[in-house]
Amino acid sequence: MSTPIDFFFDFSSPxxxxxxxxxxxxxDKHGRGINWNPILLxxxxxxxxxxxxxxxxxKGEYSKxxxxxxxxxxxxxxxxxxxxxxxxxxxxxxxxWLQWKFPVKANAWIHACFxxxxxxxxxxxxxxxxxxxxxxxxxxxxxxxxxxxxxxxxDGLKARNDLALARGVFGAPFFFVDGEPFWGxxxxxxxxxxxxxxxxxxxxx
Amino acid sequence: MSTPIDFFFDFSSPxxxxxxxxxxxxxDKHGRGINWNPILLxxxxxxxxxxxxxxxxxKGEYSKxxxxxxxxxxxxxxxxxxxxxxxxxxxxxxxxWLQWKFPVKANAWIHACFxxxxxxxxxxxxxxxxxxxxxxxxxxxxxxxxxxxxxxxxDGLKARNDLALARGVFGAPFFFVDGEPFWGxxxxxxxxxxxxxxxxxxxxx
Numbered sequence: 001m002s003t004p005i006d007f008f009f010d011f012s013s014p015x016x017x018x019x020x021x022x023x024x025x026x027x028d029k030h031g032r033g034i035n036w037n038p039i040l041l042x043x044x045x046x047x048x049x050x051x052x053x054x055x056x057x058x059k060g061e062y063s064k065x066x067x068x069x070x071x072x073x074x075x076x077x078x079x080x081x082x083x084x085x086x087x088x089x090x091x092x093x094x095x096x097w098l099q100w101k102f103p104v105k106a107n108a109w110i111h112a113c114f115x116x117x118x119x120x121x122x123x124x125x126x127x128x129x130x131x132x133x134x135x136x137x138x139x140x141x142x143x144x145x146x147x148x149x150x151x152x153x154x155d156g157l158k159a160r161n162d163l164a165l166a167r168g169v170f171g172a173p174f175f176f177v178d179g180e181p182f183w184g185x186x187x188x189x190x191x192x193x194x195x196x197x198x199x200x201x202x203x204x205x
Numbered sequence: 206m207s208t209p210i211d212f213f214f215d216f217s218s219p220x221x222x223x224x225x226x227x228x229x230x231x232x233d234k235h236g237r238g239i240n241w242n243p244i245l246l247x248x249x250x251x252x253x254x255x256x257x258x259x260x261x262x263x264k265g266e267y268s269k270x271x272x273x274x275x276x277x278x279x280x281x282x283x284x285x286x287x288x289x290x291x292x293x294x295x296x297x298x299x300x301x302w303l304q305w306k307f308p309v310k311a312n313a314w315i316h317a318c319f320x321x322x323x324x325x326x327x328x329x330x331x332x333x334x335x336x337x338x339x340x341x342x343x344x345x346x347x348x349x350x351x352x353x354x355x356x357x358x359x360d361g362l363k364a365r366n367d368l369a370l371a372r373g374v375f376g377a378p379f380f381f382v383d384g385e386p387f388w389g390x391x392x393x394x395x396x397x398x399x400x401x402x403x404x405x406x407x408x409x410x
Contacts, residue, residue, distance in 0.1 A: 048263055058253055058375040062386060065409065072405050073395050170263040181267060186391035190278050200277050204270065 004033035005191075006176040008169050009110075010041040011088035011124060014067040014078070017114040019173040019185040021076045026188060030195035036099075036110055038092035038157070039164045041172055042085075048170045052085050070185065077119050086117060087125035089157070090148050094130060096156045097147035098139070108137050179203070209238035210396075211381040213374050214315075215246040216293035216329060219272040219283070222319040224378040224390040226281045231393060235400035241304070241315055243297035243362070244369045246377055247290075253375045257290050275390065282324050291322060292330035294362070295353050299335060301361045302352035303344070313342050384408070 005027055009016035027034045045051060054060040064080055071078030091113045098106040112133050116122040122129050131141040147153060164174070168181055175182040175191060180199065182191055193200065210232055214221035232239050250256060259265040269285055276283030296318045303311040317338050321327040327334050336346040352358060369379070373386055380387040380396060385404065387396055398405065 050264075056253075056375075058373050059255075062373060062375070062388060065386070065406075066388070069395065069406050073398065168263050168267060170261075170267070181270070183267060183271070184391070186389070189394070190274065193278065201270075201274050 002031065002033070003178055004035045006035045006037060008037045008039050008164050008172055008174040010039055010172040011091050011113050011117065012085040013041060013172045014063075014080075014118060015070070015185040016173040017118040018067075018071050018074055018076060018078075019188065020110065020114050022074055022185070022188055023175075026192055026195075029192075032195065036095070036107065037160055037164065038088075038095045038110075039161050039169065039172060040089065040092060040157070043161045044165060044170060044172075047165055050170060054084065071118075074185075079119060079121055081117050081121050081123070083123045083125070086123060088113075090127065090130055091124045093148040093153050093157050094134075094144055096160070097144065097150065097153050100153075100156075101143075101147065102139060105137055105139055109133070109139070112137060207236065207238070208383055209240045211240045211242060213242045213244050213369050213377055213379040215244055215377040216296050216318050216322065217290040218246060218377045219268075219285075219323060220275070220390040221378040222323045223272075223276050223279055223281060223283075224393065225315065225319050227279055227390070227393055228380075231397055231400075234397075237400065241300070241312065242365055242369070243293075243300045243315075244366050244374065244377060245294065245297060245362070248366045249370060249375060249377075252370055255375060259289065276323075279390075284324060284326055286322050286326050286328070288328045288330070291328060293318075295332065295335055296329045298353040298358050298362050299339075299349055301365070302349065302355065302358050305358075305361075306348075306352065307344060310342055310344055314338070314344070317342060 005023065007019070007023055009020060023034060041050070041052070053063040056063075067080060068078050095106060095110060095113075098109050113124060116129065116133060117124055124130065127145070131145065134141040134144045167176065171183055173185055175187070177191055177194055178199070180194065210228065212224070212228055214225060228239060246255070246257070258268040261268075272285060273283050300311060300315055303314050318329060321334065321338060322329055329335065332350065336350065339346040339349045372381065376388055378390055380392070382396055382399055383404070385399060
């Protein structure tokens with residue numbers, strides 16, 4: 001069996017960032033690929049009555065501490081960005097465009113976007129930041145800026161959100177491993193066991 | 206340092222049940238005691254606008270799967286109860302009364318209540334079930350039934366909820382380790398490292 005892991009992430013989600021730094025090693029360990037799927041939690045939340053964690057009073061206060069602690073626990077740097085949450089529509093569209101036109105650059109782009117927000121305190125809603133990131137990765141910025149305006153890219157991101165909702169995705173990061181849904185960076189140990197010694201529950205009806 | 210771990214739990218919370226089966230071994234490993242604090246999430250949620258997970262649409266559907274999978278991952282049995290969530294006011298008051306009058310029975314009572322709900326599909330809101338559990342543990346059922354009507358016990362449970370809220374508890378299970386807050390059964394690995402090799406973040410301001 002070599003079905004890839006479906007990994008749904010939102011660039012503006014701290015736990016998605018942490019998961020993005022861990023999932024490749026986990027997939028490699030078990031000989032799996034990864035489908036990297038950017039989604040927009042803002043759109044998902046409209047359908048599910050969800051809300052950003054940091055808007056949730058006491059839970060929000062706790063979360064800011066937990067973002068940093070969980071990143072540190074996983075051995076990765078974290079600095080909570082001044083602009084949060086960020087509008088990541090264009091960064092997400094750019095990901096789809098790269099996966100289509102420059103697939104060898106797509107994963108580097110994803111990691112660069114997460115690092116920009118959660119390590120370097122940059123603002124991905126600023127088009128000039130996207131252009132800088134593109135240049136740093138030898139992606140032609142003008143082509144990228146044009147690509148993210150492509151109607152098929154816009155439709156593609158919408159379709160990916162709709163697909164996520166249809167599959168039961170209500171938050172991020174969200175994973176499917178051979179059809180089994182896992183929500184949250186803190187489910188990676190369960191995924192590790194699931195892939196290593198096989199499913200430890202019967203399949204869902 | 207031998208400050209006990211503060212463990213806040215709701216008898217009707219599946220992840221509290223799972224944590225209740227893990228926390229003693231973790232505390233023992235690091236030479237710590239545990240303060241077992243029953244709270245009522247229903248009361249907490251009135252102050253924090255929270256809601257039971259299983260009421261949350263897609264998140265609720267996912268959660269039912271995750272309860273079972275997370276319990277299995279931790280090596281403990283789980284059967285989602287027919288009555289859920291349950292009214293656990295009396296079971297919680299009984300815990301406080303036992304901690305006061307029969308402290309040697311208190312932890313056995315806590316584990317028996319969790320097992321009744323999440324393994325044996327019993328309903329703790331039924332006074333006869335509480336009486337049966339008491340008998341099984343050689344606790345005089347009539348004394349217990351009288352004890353949970355004691356005004357100081359009722360006030361004690363209210364005070365424990367107020368204390369939890371004042372300390373930032375918005376869900377369960379919730380832990381404080383030397384002042385550091387941890388929410389969720391899935392934070393036990395972080396607690397393990399925190400206790401084992403020391404805090405991996407500077408203290409909160």
